[in-house]
């Protein structure tokens with residue numbers, strides 16, 4: 001095993017079997033998944049609904065059994081040392097399941113008890129502060145907002161101070177302000193040395209947060225690379241020019257150029273970065289004695305890569 005990896009996944013498979021009257025329907029939710037997560041990184045696991053993200057995370061968390069394959073967490077084999085695996089990770093689940101009649105402090109104390117954290121080793125107040133719930137420490141959980149409940153779930157995952165935190169769609173249905181706060185917390189944890197694995201379907205969040213990203217589709221890994229490299233895969237660039245007069249331009253006037261829109265004097269085109277340099281397009285415009293009054297470009301987003309890799 002590579003010392004730097006906190007997670008080593010080899011040929012992981014999960015087949016769910018569902019009994020439907022007389023027949024058994026099986027769903028191959030994870031297909032020969034191979035991936036590694038390095039210590040200290042923020043690792044994003046992306047994929048459309050039903051891709052297998054939660055299945056993967058729940059296998060790590062021990063709430064679902066894998067069908068086959070190898071899972072090593074923090075150096076421990078899930079088959080041989082399930083308790084050590086459990087102690088090495090903190091999971092923030094997709095579903096919010098908080099007992100409404102406990103206060104955040106009580107819930108954290110309870111959770112610490114479940115993990116066998118001794119009273120004097122508990123860091124309940126520090127955790128409450130970290131997730132900005134210190135003022136709500138003694139309020140009934142049912143009175144907390146959606147965002148606060150999410151942060152309480154993060155807090156619960158931290159009581160045993162695991163070196164790896166896994167968050168499954170933690171910001172689904174959380175408003176922007178609280179979302180930002182949650183991500184600040186996550187970044188802070190990461191700065192303190194905690195390895196972060198997260199799933200989200202907000203791609204710009206992944207783009208912003210993650211050092212590396214794995215994209216899965218229908219249970220198979222379709223991409224695994226640094227966020228930077230994934231973004232480099234976007235080859236099409238879109239440019240909008242505001243000109244002082246109308247020019248003659250059509251598809252392929254310049255190699256790979258495509259006309260998207262030409263309204264008034266605003267010209268929107270796309271071109272392939274690896275085939276054409278923007279200077280060639282500017283020269284073409286200048287040749288017609290038109291002046292460029294304004295120019296704006298749109299570097300593709302992770303979304304473009306995602307759509308291309310998961311469309312089928």
Ligand code: ADP
Nearest residue numbers: 016027029047048049050051052053054055056
């Ligand atoms: P994601 O989290 O990426 O949306 P899931 O891991 O929840 O995907 O689901 C992956 C596939 O497995 C889906 O086809 C889903 O319907 C199926 N699945 C998930 N949980 C179960 C289960 N408990 N029993 C049967 N099928 C399941």
Ligand code: MG
Nearest residue numbers: 053054055094
């Ligand atoms: Mg899910």
